[in-house]
Amino acid sequence: MTMTANAELSHRYPANNDYIKEWGRLKLNNRKIVSESGEWIQLKGWSSYEWQDESENCHSEEAIKQMKEWGANIYRGAMPVEDEGYNSDPDKFTDITKDLIDLTAKHGMYYICTWHADGNPLDEKFSKYADYFKEITQYVKSKKYKHVMYEIFNNPTQDAGFKFDSIKVYADKVLPIIQSNDSGAIVIVPTPQWNQLMNQAMDNPITGYDNLGIMYSFHYNACSHAALTVYYKQAVEEIPVFISEWSVAQFDDVETEEIIDDNCINGAKLLMNDAFSYKTPWCCWAFGAKKLQSATLTSCSTMELTRTGEYVISNYMGGCISGCASPTQTKNVESDGVVIYPTPASDIVYVKADVDEIEVLNLAGCIVAKSTTSSVNIAHLERGTYIAKIAITNGLLVTKKIIKK
Secondary structure: OOOEOOOOOOOOOHHHOOHHHHHOOOEEEOOEEEOOOOOEOOOEEEEEOOHHHOOOOOOOHHHHHHHHHOOOOEEEEEEEOOOOOOOOOHHHHHHHHHHHHHHHHHOOOEEEEEEEOEEOOOOHHHOOHHHHHHHHHHHHHHHOOOOEEEEOOOEEOOOOOOOHHHHHHHHHHHHHHHHHHOOOOEEEEOOHHHHOOOHHHHHOOOOOOOOOEEEEEEEEEOOOOHHHHHHHHHHHOOOOEEEEEEEOOOOOOOOOOOOOOHHHHHHHHHHHHHHHHHOOOEEEEEEOOOOOOOOOEEEOOOOEEOHHHHHHHHHHHOOOOOOOOOHHHOOOOOOOOOEEEOOOEOOEEEEEOOEEEEEEEOOOOOEEEEEOOOEEEOOOOOOEEEEEEEEEOOOOEEEEEEEEO
16 A cells, blocks of 8 residues: 655645655656655645746745745746747756756755747757757766656647647657666656647557656646646546646736636636645746746745735645744634534635634644635645634634644
């Protein structure tokens, strides 16, 4: 029987965790990622924006440390190929990749090297992939790292007639390079139509690479793609799936006044509840400061969060968003008429009262989930005891114990 790995990790103080030391070299077992010792684990973290787009350094060491404190155990580096990316300066972007591999190793986090390009992977303008993956995998081998994964292409085209067969042709050019230098690595292969048509990979999966753990990418924008969760659930029962990009945004990720409406929240819940149930690994798009609905930060220098960032951390990452203070300092008011149920709970906890806000704190006093409705999602939290601070519309503040099973 495969067990869940969490014995030596702290969900109270995620900044102190060394996920690489605890989990080791990850591998696939029955379509799921497991630790080196065979225990179930779930990877969750952020993707960067494409590096050349940023006015600030949003992938500094401080950024890596902050992501980890907010609950991430993996970081996806969206290494740009076009538009002043790798094609314009291969040495520069190779060095950035190596630096991030070193930084994530230092801080005990896993890392995804992503060849971040959109279109037909067989297009001549993307043809330098061999140079990049050869250089990076040789570097990983020389350092004896075991925390690096590879995503061989970002978004395949949705042009009519483009099929998974073309992706397989491309994969057969890249995978031997990775396998020869970093045998045993997990590799994420894209699927057609912006990583949505996973059925084509289900019908015709890649074979012949016994020394690689091959997964298939799914991309999802919560405000637009709720209907796609049906295809995700079908795929995850048949093939290994990695949600390498999901966002609390529209598919075109427009500039916004940071409005997250019920449609976006419901779309996020649909995917994330299933992802936690299946232990599907995921990276949220995106850790960066841009005037887009998907942005986690308003500034990478101050690490100030957007509403999107607060929502993702408090509902799905499980880290602190506002520092720590002992929950015993909260005022426990007589709570006649306030009922919280079910407890123990595995996902949604409900409060029978007129609620202004619910904050769920771990025993270190960190806010790890938050809601302005009469229910709060705790599916992302580790098993254990938590404190619910419930602000009632009559002005009272009630505290209740929650047990996550």
